[in-house]
Amino acid sequence: MASLSHLKPGEKGKIHVTVDAAGKRGPISKTVQVFSNDPKQPVTTLTLTMLVRDALHIKPQAAAKIFEQPCSSCHVEQGRGKTGFELFRADCFMCHNAGTAGLSISLMSKKPEGYLRDVIRDGVENTPMPGWARGKGGPLTDAEIESLVKTIKKPN
Amino acid sequence: MEKKAVSQLLTAIIMIMVPALAHAGPSIFFPELKYSFGSVSQQEKAEHYFEFLNKGDQDLVVEKVSAS
Numbered sequence: 001m002a003s004l005s006h007l008k009p010g011e012k013g014k015i016h017v018t019v020d021a022a023g024k025r026g027p028i029s030k031t032v033q034v035f036s037n038d039p040k041q042p043v044t045t046l047t048l049t050m051l052v053r054d055a056l057h058i059k060p061q062a063a064a065k066i067f068e069q070p071c072s073s074c075h076v077e078q079g080r081g082k083t084g085f086e087l088f089r090a091d092c093f094m095c096h097n098a099g100t101a102g103l104s105i106s107l108m109s110k111k112p113e114g115y116l117r118d119v120i121r122d123g124v125e126n127t128p129m130p131g132w133a134r135g136k137g138g139p140l141t142d143a144e145i146e147s148l149v150k151t152i153k154k155p156n
Numbered sequence: 157m158e159k160k161a162v163s164q165l166l167t168a169i170i171m172i173m174v175p176a177l178a179h180a181g182p183s184i185f186f187p188e189l190k191y192s193f194g195s196v197s198q199q200e201k202a203e204h205y206f207e208f209l210n211k212g213d214q215d216l217v218v219e220k221v222s223a224s
Contacts (some may be wrong), residue, residue, distance in 0.1 A: 050193035
C-alpha cells in the first residue's frame with residue numbers, strides 16, 4: 001500500500017479532505033493544491049463545493065437560548081477569556097455585522113455609554129438581544145461588559 | 157561518412173530519444189478533480205477522498221498538500 005507521499009509507477013494514493021460547515025451559510029467552495037514532482041503537472045488543484053443549509057436559525061427562539069448548546073459553541077464559547085475588540089468579534093460581530101440582526105458598530109458608537117452598558121447587561125425585550133451580564137444569566141462580568149462599551153465607543 | 161548518411165543517422169537518433177524523454181518521469185493523475193457535497197447542514201463535517209495514480213515510469217512524490 002503506497003503512502004500518501006511516495007508512489008511507485010502504477011500505485012494509487014488518496015488525499016483526505018475535510019470541510020467544516022460551522023459558521024458558514026450558502027454556497028461555499030474550497031480548493032486544495034497538491035504539489036508533486038511530476039514535471040508536467042507540478043501543481044494539481046482539487047475543488048470541493050457545498051451548499052450550507054441553515055438548520056439552526058429557522059424558528060424564532062427566546063434570546064437567552066444563545067447561552068445554551070448548540071448555540072453557545074458559536075456565540076459564546078469563542079469569547080471566553082477575551083476582552084475589548086477580541087470579545088466583540090467573538091460574541092457580538094456575528095449578529096451586529098451590518099446587514100444581520102442587530103445595529104452596526106457605527107450606529108452603536110453614536111449611543112451614550114450608559115445606554116450601551118444597560119443594553120449589553122440586560123438585553124432588549126422581544127428582540128434577539130439577550131442580557132449578557134452574569135446576574136442576568138449571561139456569561140460576561142462587569143469588566144468584560146465595560147471593555148465592550150469602550151470598544152464600541154472608540155473612534156476608528 | 158557522407159553528409160546525407162550523417163543527417164539520417166542523427167534524425168533516427170533524435171526520433172528514438174524524443175519519445176523516451178517524453179515518457180520518462182512520474183505522472184500524477186486524478187480521475188476526479190472536483191467534488192460536490194450537495195446540501196449540508198451547519199453542524200456536519202463533510203469529508204472526501206480524492207484518489208490519484210502514478211501513471212509515469214518513475215516514483216511520484218507528493219511534496220505538499222495545502223488547503224484554501
